[in-house]
Amino acid sequence: MSITTQSARRNPVLEVEGLSVRAGSGELATMPVQDLSFTIASGEVLGIVGESGSGKSMTAYAIGDLLPEGVAVSAGRIVLEGRPVLSLSPAERRALDGNRIGMVFQDPLSSFNPVRTIGSILIESARRHQQLSTSAARGKVIEALAGVRLPHPELLVDAYPHQLSGGQRQRAMIALALLNEPSLVVADEPTTALDATVQLRILALLKRSAGSRALLLITHDLAVASTVCDRILVMQRGRCVEQGSTADILESPAHDYTRELLAAAHWPAALGSQPQAGAA
Amino acid sequence: MNRDPLLEVRGLSVTLQAGGRVVQAVRDCTLHLYAGEVLALVGESGSGKTTLARAIAGIVPFDKGELLFRSLQFRAVPPAIRRSLRRRIQMVFQDPDASLNPMHRIGTILAEPLTVIGFGDRSAIRDRVAELLAMVRLDATLIDKRPRQLSGGEKQRIAIARALAMEPELLIADEPLSSLDVSTQATIASLFRDLQRRLNIGMLFISHDLAAVRQLADRVAVMHAGEIVETGSCGAVLDTPAHPYTRLLLAAMPDMRRRVLDVHLVDAIDRLAPLPHQSRACHYRPQCIRRAEICVNSAELARVAADCDHLARCHFRDERPLLNPA
Numbered sequence: 001m002s003i004t005t006q007s008a009r010r011n012p013v014l015e016v017e018g019l020s021v022r023a024g025s026g027e028l029a030t031m032p033v034q035d036l037s038f039t040i041a042s043g044e045v046l047g048i049v050g051e052s053g054s055g056k057s058m059t060a061y062a063i064g065d066l067l068p069e070g071v072a073v074s075a076g077r078i079v080l081e082g083r084p085v086l087s088l089s090p091a092e093r094r095a096l097d098g099n100r101i102g103m104v105f106q107d108p109l110s111s112f113n114p115v116r117t118i119g120s121i122l123i124e125s126a127r128r129h130q131q132l133s134t135s136a137a138r139g140k141v142i143e144a145l146a147g148v149r150l151p152h153p154e155l156l157v158d159a160y161p162h163q164l165s166g167g168q169r170q171r172a173m174i175a176l177a178l179l180n181e182p183s184l185v186v187a188d189e190p191t192t193a194l195d196a197t198v199q200l201r202i203l204a205l206l207k208r209s210a211g212s213r214a215l216l217l218i219t220h221d222l223a224v225a226s227t228v229c230d231r232i233l234v235m236q237r238g239r240c241v242e243q244g245s246t247a248d249i250l251e252s253p254a255h256d257y258t259r260e261l262l263a264a265a266h267w268p269a270a271l272g273s274q275p276q277a278g279a280a
Numbered sequence: 281m282n283r284d285p286l287l288e289v290r291g292l293s294v295t296l297q298a299g300g301r302v303v304q305a306v307r308d309c310t311l312h313l314y315a316g317e318v319l320a321l322v323g324e325s326g327s328g329k330t331t332l333a334r335a336i337a338g339i340v341p342f343d344k345g346e347l348l349f350r351s352l353q354f355r356a357v358p359p360a361i362r363r364s365l366r367r368r369i370q371m372v373f374q375d376p377d378a379s380l381n382p383m384h385r386i387g388t389i390l391a392e393p394l395t396v397i398g399f400g401d402r403s404a405i406r407d408r409v410a411e412l413l414a415m416v417r418l419d420a421t422l423i424d425k426r427p428r429q430l431s432g433g434e435k436q437r438i439a440i441a442r443a444l445a446m447e448p449e450l451l452i453a454d455e456p457l458s459s460l461d462v463s464t465q466a467t468i469a470s471l472f473r474d475l476q477r478r479l480n481i482g483m484l485f486i487s488h489d490l491a492a493v494r495q496l497a498d499r500v501a502v503m504h505a506g507e508i509v510e511t512g513s514c515g516a517v518l519d520t521p522a523h524p525y526t527r528l529l530l531a532a533m534p535d536m537r538r539r540v541l542d543v544h545l546v547d548a549i550d551r552l553a554p555l556p557h558q559s560r561a562c563h564y565r566p567q568c569i570r571r572a573e574i575c576v577n578s579a580e581l582a583r584v585a586a587d588c589d590h591l592a593r594c595h596f597r598d599e600r601p602l603l604n605p606a
Contacts, residue, residue, distance in 0.1 A: 052461045149550070166325045193458055195324040195488035196532040197549045203534075204546040220462045223534035227541050250536055262536070 011082070012039035013183050013214035014063070019076035021058050021067065021238075032058040032071070034238040040214040042183065045207065047217045047225035047246075049261065050235035056218045059235075060188045063216070064103045065093050081183055099129045102177030104170070104206075106189040111173060112161040118145075118172050119157030122179055129180040144175040148205055167198035171205065178209055185210065188218040203228050222261055226250055234258045284351050285312035286482040287336065287450055292345035294328075294335050305331040307506040308345070310581060313499075315449065316480040318473075320493040320514070322529070323503035329486050332503070333452050336484065338366050349450070367397070370443035374455040376435035380427040386413075386438055387423030393445045412441040416471065433464035437471070444475070451476070452484045457492055465489075469496055490533060494518060499589075502526045505563060508581065512590030522584040522592035524564040562594075570596045 021033035033055040040046045048056045061067045063078055065085075078085050080100055085093060097103075105111045112121060119141055126137040138157065145153035148171040161169055170190060177185055187206060191199035206215065207228045219225050225232050226246055233243035234257065241255045253259050294306040306328045313319045321329045334340045336347065338354075347354045349365050357365065373379045380389055390409045399405055410420045416437040427435055436456060443451055453472065457465040469492055476483045487493050493500060494514060501511040502525065510523040521527045531545055551566070562568070562575040574595050584590040 052463045192462075193488075195322075196490060196529050197324050199534070200532040200541075200546055201549055204541055204543070207541055221534065223536045226536045226539045227534045246539065250539065 012041045013081060014040045014216070015077070015079040016059075016063070017077040017079070019059070019062060019078065020074045021055070021062050021071060022074040023058075023071045025070075031074075032238050033062065036076070036235075036238075036240055038233055038240070038243060040184070040216060042214055043210070043212050044231070045210055045215040045217060045229045047219060047229035047232045048235055049219055049222055049225050049232055051220060051261075053237075054235040055238040056220075056235050057188055060103075060186050060216065060218050063184075064101055064186055065097050066103070095129075098125060099180045100182050100184065102180070102182040102185045104173050104177050104185065104187040104190045106192050112169065114161055117158050117160055118164070119159075122157075122172075122176050125176060126179055141175075141179070144179050145172065147178070148172070148175045148209070150175070166194055167202065170194065170198075170202050174202070174205060174209065182213065184214045184216065186216045186218070189220070190217070191224060192220070199224070200227075222250075234261065283314065285348075286315040286317075286350060287311075287313040287484075288346075288348040288351075289332075289336065290346040290348070292332065292335060292342050292347065294331050294340060294342045296331065296340070305506055306335065306342070309503075309506075309508050311501050311508060311511060313450070313482050313484060315482050316477070317499065318476060318483045318485055318497045320497035320500045321484060321486045321503060322488065322490060322493055322500060324488070324529075327503040328506040329503045330454055333371075333454055333484060333486055337369055337371050337452055339371075367446050368449045370446050370448035370451055372436070372439050372443050372451065372453040372456045375459050376432070376439045377427070377459075379439055380435060380442075382427050384426070385423065386425050386427070386430075389427075389438060390423075390442055390445060393442060397446065408445070412445055415444060415475065416441045431464075432460050433468060436460060436464075436468055440468075440471070440475070444479070448481060450482045450484065452486070454486045455488065456485075457487065457489065465492065472496060490518070490530070502529065507593065509594075510590075510592040511581065512584070512588065512592075516584070516588065516590040520590075522590065523594050524568050526592075 017037050019033055019036040020031060023030045023032050036059060048059060050056045062073050073086060085096060122141040123137045126132055126140050132140060142153045142157055145156055150156050150168060150171050191202050194202060217225060217229060229246050232246050232249040234241045236257045241257050249258060253262060289309055289311045292306060292309045296303050296305045309332055323329050331340060335342045354362060387409055390412055391405050394405045394408055399408060409423060413420050413422060418434060418437050457468055460468060473496055485496055497514050500514050500517040501508050504525045510517055510526045517526060521530055528548060532549060560577050562578045565571045565575045579593050579595045581591040581593050584592050
């Protein structure tokens with residue numbers, strides 16, 4: 001076990017080194033991400049935590065090649081499974097994005113094309129990346145929908161996004177992200193729009209599906225990050241203020257900003273989980 | 281307090297038809313709301329909270345039960361009175377993009393309801409529009425802008441200003457924070473609180489975000505599978521929940537001190553998901569450690585303690601955990 005962990009450490013799935021992202025040009029240019037470095041090994045869950053505007057989503061978009069127009073990586077390296085992705089041709093990069101990186105977003109209703117069935121969206125992705133026949137791809141998609149524990153996948157495959165509940169759509173989104181066996185899953189605020197019970201089920205699903213993959217979870221919610229992440233990186237105004245194991249960040253935060261975030265996330269306090277008086 | 285509620289809902293049921301299927305989205309719901317009070321309606325998506333709100337606003341018809349506003353039965357008053365009562369109930373929706381006409385300027389969007397109710401001449405309307413913008417803390421110069429030139433938070437402020445134009449006594453806000461950026465959510469939540477207090481408006485606040493509910497609401501009603509399972513003051517329901525579902529919902533909130541994904545809890549939630557809707561039995565019986573013969577008949581909403589408005593749909597009245605075998 002420790003040997004695999006060590007070899008995983010030596011060969012991280014994702015390495016980000018000195019990443020900077022620039023928005024706009026000339027005097028009006030801003031730097032949403034500045035000199036950011038981290039790695040994620042296989043089987044590891046890293047949480048990037050910060051407020052809106054901290055640059056955490058821009059980091060996810062840079063990794064997934066989804067930066068909006070006028071925003072670009074201005075410095076640094078992104079290395080996925082040993083390949084520096086920023087130097088790939090656009091065609092190579094596209095093949096990589098749907099294949100080795102799976103993306104999950106906050107609102108699957110706006111991420112899915114409303115006039116296409118869930119099945120047709122997933123089948124197209126499976127066919128493009130796995131060279132499958134339509135019927136083989138359909139079988140694979142039904143399997144994937146069952147894998148994220150969606151009820152009646154053989155019926156849901158022909159449903160439209162609006163016919164699913166928010167939690168079901170997020171499950172379908174995760175099925176799409178995992179469909180082509182990516183080595184890295186990037187989830188950007190995947191449970192922010194969901195209620196507590198559905199959120200917990202989706203987090204459990206993400207954690208389980210991470211398995212031997214690397215999972216990058218972007219969230220504003222330290223409590224959510226603490227539930228599933230092995231390590232946490234705290235961002236403020238485009239920079240990393242600290243990173244470390246989840247226990248270290250929560251128990252002995254080194255930076256004032258992290259302490260502020262911890263203080264802001266005080267609730268829930270009740271329900272048999274009160275801190276034990278005098279606990280060591 | 282000895283006063284009549286602004287809104288009373290008694291045994292309300294709503295049946296929806298979707299794709300040839302008939303779904304009872306809301307079953308036998310009873311709640312009340314006083315003037316100047318915020319009642320939060322919480323529960324997972326699909327629990328019926330939006331349908332209940334739409335029935336109260338008159339957007340969808342209800343097939344059973346009574347709806348009283350200012351102690352008047354909606355169904356019993358003449359249509360003209362009903363229309364004027366409806367005007368006193370305004371809604372704010374989740375997505376301001378879907379509720380603001382993108383072709384119109386902000387000034388037109390806010391003047392329109394004023395014209396409809398015959399508020400006054402052009403200069404009176406212009407003054408009132410400026411007043412409404414000030415109420416939601418927006419600059420008066422925004423009147424010449426169109427919705428797409430505004431941020432998400434600004435658009436939601438416009439939607440609130442438009443609802444306030446009708447001088448509502450009841451504001452129904454359906455997930456008004458969910459489409460907003462996290463930092464914007466806090467400012468819009470405090471705006472709601474300020475306006476609601478200052479104007480003494482009753483507010484039905486629908487939200488999946490229990491932290492926002494705690495910040496904003498005086499009382500809470502918890503919905504699950506079309507029924508209200510528990511209701512009471514924010515403190516009573518969120519700190520001393522009496523119903524097994526409320527306990528499950530609160531236990532599901534991520535907690536930094538636990539820092540683990542409680543697999544037993546996930547399992548309990550998973551098993552709770554699809555509910556048999558026909559049976560009279562309590563839905564939570566299979567997982568409840570307190571279950572007894574009596575639970576083959578689901579409980580009515582009843583007082584948790586002798587002297588309070590904390591009600592739960594459960595036969596039992598003790599503080600022991602009722603769900604979660606962990």
